[in-house]
Amino acid sequence: MAAERPGKRYHAERGNEERGNEEGGNEERTADMLPLTDTVTPADQAELAATVCEAFATDTPLYPLGGRTALDFGVVPKRPGLGVSLAGLTRVVDYPYHDMTITVESGITMAELSAVLAREGQRLPIDAGQAEQATLGGLLATNFSGPRRYGHGTVRDYVIGISAVDGRGVAFKGGGRVVKNVAGYDFCKLLTGSLGTLAIISQVTLKVKPLPGATAWLTCELPNFSRAESLLAAMVDSKTTPVAIELVSGAHWQGTDRTPMLIVDRRTLGVLLVGFEGTESEVDWQIEQLRSEWRAQGASVFGHHVDDAARQLGSRLTQFGSSPAPLVLKINVRPSAVISIMELLLNIDPNASLASHAGNGVVIAAFSEFSLADASKTLIQRLQPAAVAAGGNVVVWSCACGELTRQAVWGAGRGDAEMMRAVKRQFDPKGLLNPDRFVYGTL
């Protein structure tokens, strides 16, 4: 069993507004999470390929670095290697805004990307936590998503072209610059969510959407889980078309002095939040419509958040899970199983805080207290079987209580594991890209 690491792993820096541009703190945190001998920052795509080529020739492990907001995601790697920062690849390569596509280098931050798009009244409708630091490449590599995945899909649905460097240092591309394209294999899908283990993404072409005119949330406090399930089930037939259906529970969501009051009634078990986007008349109509649908089902305590309050709420929901906690998990199941999974989680730790993209079956749990041994046992013996029975699995987002095994971090094994290894061997024959961190096991 791995020795317990000191609590250094989740500095208060992570998710901390005061972090700012403290490069020293940034590097220190990186060094704490990854076994880096050095870090290089290629100035362009050619230099990136050359870097990987040389690593291939010298059998040097490589750790791609974006905004460094998810360095502790995955199994803790041990092999010392070179950090490869994408901070030098931040260009907007092409932005034919009338075509509603944009091509950018992967090191661009999500905030910068949003700003570029907003100038033309456009956006990538993907929620990004810590947008000032998080890079597009990192978001792709982790397949991060937030509440609006219900209505807009995940980033995988927006990548139409991709350029990357594989584990041999070979630069390649897939897709193209147009929204309809089936020529060749879909590297866009393959690399999204691959945690930088097949190739280092250097450039991405995205399709984008117009900015919405209005945004609002309607919230409803829930006295118990069975009420939650009946309201969720009723959303299937709602006349509204939300962009988000969220269910949250736990101490994190109690109102504080600094954040909007979410929970009014002390008997509340959780809150159902439904988000809308569109023109003002579309949003207004949907708010009224959902109010009347909920009233017809006997629900009564409502909150209505618009404009800035709506944006803040979306941001809080997106950021949940990146705040410090001993153990943060993500469980993916059929949407109808969300409630039973949440009940199980609260049964394990009544002080846990939970958030879920309930319409998508994704539940995120931040536990209040866990020892390493307990965490491992709970994952493997209780949560994984429950998630698998509900059609999905469970992964660890971060664990401050020590180093978990691959079996604990990446969920129950599935029949496609061998195929994943076969693909990995083709793209990274020497196993140099982010070694040990991802699902593969022995290659």
Place this chain on the structure above:
Amino acid sequence: MLAPTLPSLVDQFRRLLGADGVLSAHGELMVYECDGFTIEKSSPDVAVFPRNTGDVQAIVKLANEHGVPFLPRGAGTSLAGGCLPVGGGVMIVLTRMKQILEINLRDRYAVVQPGVVNVWLTQALKGTGYHYAPDPSSQGACTIGGNVATNSGGPHTLKYGVTVNHVLGIEAVMADGSLVEFGGPAEDNPGLDLTGVMVGGEGTLAIVTKVWVRLTRDPQGVRTMLGIFESCDDATTAISEIISAGIIPAALEMMDQGILEAVEQAFHFGFPLDAQAILLIEVDGLEAGLDFQRDQIVAICRNRGAREVRQAKDAKERLLLWKSRKQAFGAVGRLSPSYCTQDGVVPRTRLPHILRRITEIGAKHGIRTVNVFHAGDGNIHPILLFDERDEEQVRRVLVASGEILDECIACGGSVTGEHGIGVEKIGFMHKLFTVDDLDVMVRLRQAFNPHGNLSPGKMLPTAGACGLEQTRPGRRAAL
């Protein structure tokens, strides 16, 4: 090559599937010697009809034992030779695996066998408030398994996406006969998105035996309009302006004068024969937003000199407006005995340019062209009219097709928006992708299909077989 071992293999297939599950006589196999891409023909050595996943596994294992290549086929509607049995082999026809296994509205998914015809699923969902969104024009015949293989699109992709955006998971028989489940009813399974890679794999990575698909909420309302324009430029500019206004139409289809004339003569919709272009525009969604979008669209069309903008008042009128588009290919028979359609893509703003170039290229080769296509996403379908009994015309058609696709590439587009590479466009792969790109694709295929016995000769040029000009009908060997 196969002669000694083939009778024994066919016997074993008959024992597995029954006599009516196997076709081996030359006459019986003629139907399977090509798909919608009729220029190339090659007969399989035997066609087999599995009833279930176990049958597919057994077939693959038997084929492997005998060293015979194999490939899957759905309804055979591929327009790129996706079902062409290059080198013969065993054709595994999946049309008998045609059950909808599960519909789960609470969790918004359905599970289907690969032989389920696309439109059957939406029909089965009628009245539930949900439908299956990817609806290629051939949806009355094509199968969902085939849709998965080609990542099919259709007229609604600008707003609703393509097949890969609606597939949650795939159960597949691999090239070695093993069975693997990728993805499933839940989103976000850990690891690589191999489901996403297999959609569009054109049958070269695995044989799909089950699909989990996402269901889409029916829109509350719809507004359908048909604009009649004095020029293609006016119509394509109107398209750009509609989208720049922040409207994402559910469908945006364009037809030019040539096809319009054929449609009018065949079906008498009352279209003026001198109109240069027609735009069929549909917006859907919440009633609360539709009138505003419709009004904006009508204003834009009028601003661009539209002679008339017809609006459907009810479901019956809507179907009538759509009929003019859906019957377009059926009307082509009035214009010439044969036709060949292409599937290029350009950035939407390059539509005026590509339409001009199509006319020029047609004129240069003495081939008449007409156009009907998905204008919203730049996916063109130029129709080249000819008589296939005249070899000289056929040659010119192939050259003209190639030049049109070259022009699409020059515009920053693609040579295939939805039909796939198949065999038809293998020669274009080196124009779209570098040697390194293709090498990485070969490596990916290697992971799934290491011996190349599944769907040989598809999609990827093999080393050295690139850059050969197609000077006569028939595919260059990619062996």
